[in-house]
Amino acid sequence: MEQHYINLYKQLHKQDVHYGTTSIRWLSLVQHYISDLNPDSILDFGCGKSILIERIKTEKDISRYRYDPAIAEYAKIPVSKVGMVLNIDVMEHIPENDLENVLKNIRSISDKILFIISCQPAWNLLPDGSNAHCTIHPPEWWEEQFKKHFDYIEKIAFSNQKNALFVTWQVKSHFTPKHKRLRKVAHHLINLFCLFIPVRRWRHYIRDNMDPLC
Helix, strand or coil: CCHHHHHHHHHHHHHCCCCCCHHHHHHHHHHHHHHHHCCCEEEEECCCCCCHHHHCCCCCCCEEEEECCCCHHHCCCCCCCCCEEEEECCHHHCCHHHHHHHHHHHHHHCCCEEEEEECCCCCCECCCCCECCCCCCCHHHHHHHHHCCCCCCEECCCCCCCEEEEECCCCCCCCCCCCHHHHHHHHHHHHHHHCCCCCHHHHHHHHHCCCCCC
């Protein structure tokens, strides 16, 4: 990824203390697929400031690693191989001409990946005024890109025009969210509540942290 883009994300992380924390909203789904695969080690590739990897519960002790080129303490990939890579809300931030190299890099670390990708513009703008999601495509497009690098790719049922979700191994059982009707009601009420919040940045922060499985 070009240093120019990395520097923009470094600035954004400094400007907004909440930026890079929203992957925690996927915890229940991520937890399920980690339990399904039962890896000995995990790398959160593009972790931002998220505490996701710390909140994951496992039956055994596993090695947990973090990488994000825009966060000083995680700026270097700390391991050459892991049992599983998490790639949560990352690929849409990668310029399209860099995707090939990034996917090759991820594939060299593991062939077991959970990809979750936003397929819509971000609420956040980079310091140069451009949208933080620079590569926006539907799930079908992303599936074709992954097929170039992985022997197996499966789209998770929750993929839609807002989010694309994929795994690169044959799972034993897929995730089913609990209390779906209640989630939808809560989602609707939060959207209504956001209409009355005068500060645009806080409206976007609340919406970014809403349950994505509604």
